[in-house]
Amino acid sequence: MLPSRDEIAAAVTAGTAAVSHGGEAETRCPLKQTLPEPTRDAIGLFPSIARNYERWAAILSMGQDAYWRREMVARLPAPRGGAVLDIAAGTGLITRELQRRGHQVVALDLNPEMLAGAIASRASAVQGVGQTLPFADGSFEGATFGYLLRYVPDPLETLREVARVVRPGGVVGMVEFGRPRGIAGPLWVLYTRLVLPASGLIAGLGWTRVGRFLGPNIDAFHRRHPEAALVTMWEAAGFEAVRVARRSLGGGLLMWGRRR
Numbered sequence: 001m002l003p004s005r006d007e008i009a010a011a012v013t014a015g016t017a018a019v020s021h022g023g024e025a026e027t028r029c030p031l032k033q034t035l036p037e038p039t040r041d042a043i044g045l046f047p048s049i050a051r052n053y054e055r056w057a058a059i060l061s062m063g064q065d066a067y068w069r070r071e072m073v074a075r076l077p078a079p080r081g082g083a084v085l086d087i088a089a090g091t092g093l094i095t096r097e098l099q100r101r102g103h104q105v106v107a108l109d110l111n112p113e114m115l116a117g118a119i120a121s122r123a124s125a126v127q128g129v130g131q132t133l134p135f136a137d138g139s140f141e142g143a144t145f146g147y148l149l150r151y152v153p154d155p156l157e158t159l160r161e162v163a164r165v166v167r168p169g170g171v172v173g174m175v176e177f178g179r180p181r182g183i184a185g186p187l188w189v190l191y192t193r194l195v196l197p198a199s200g201l202i203a204g205l206g207w208t209r210v211g212r213f214l215g216p217n218i219d220a221f222h223r224r225h226p227e228a229a230l231v232t233m234w235e236a237a238g239f240e241a242v243r244v245a246r247r248s249l250g251g252g253l254l255m256w257g258r259r260r
């Protein structure tokens, strides 16, 4: 069962979320003033690219990101019809994969501009932050998040918060950029430092900002949290049977875990 409209509305009233159910009424809340720095980065970056996010995310990942999302969802053993929370849902690309597999989805994102796509797919959409989720303990059969952990001040605390809203035995899946190694390493540097920033010349100014930001941000994240440390972090947050898969020469990182 999805959290009810009343439960989500209570979070809105408490000032921790705004909600839209299947494209119906939407409310806003003053989340922005109180956000920590990495989350403020996401406010600076995403609203201006919301309109053409899906097209350019596909072009700039050379079509790979769709495979990463599809595989993450395909290998997420949540029961069909079960409620799944998609955190940092953006325009709803993971949300729609989940819906195609018969899950009932609540899509949560910081930026309402990005959430418009998820609302169009008639998912329940909630404006909120991944680090303080406006849901009761064990509300969901599963949760997913794509490209969230680089935008929270403390990834371990956020993973604990994700674990809190998933029932014991429930499943969680993640998509994130990886950091290619070996001979793919220099290609990655070339691509992220030259090609990505230059993409803005065609895709628009918003993508110049994103293109300049992404390479150094992804590298810094993986220096702080190498793959083995991420597994340990998931375990410390309350997950077991943690699995990792690197895809597309290491440019994509998928993870899954089961809530203890």
Ligand SMILES: C[S@@+](CC[C@H](N)C(=O)[O-])C[C@H]1O[C@@H](n2cnc3c(N)ncnc32)[C@H](O)[C@@H]1O
Binding pocket: 039, 042, 046, 069, 087, 088, 089, 090, 091, 092, 093, 094, 108, 109, 110, 111, 114, 128, 129, 130, 131, 145, 146, 147, 148, 151, 152, 175
């Ligand atoms: C790169 S987009 C990914 C969207 C979607 N998951 C996908 O796979 O296409 C990152 C999204 O994370 C959202 N976001 C960033 N930090 C967040 C936070 N702390 N809480 C909730 N959403 C956040 C942004 O607004 C943006 O929509």
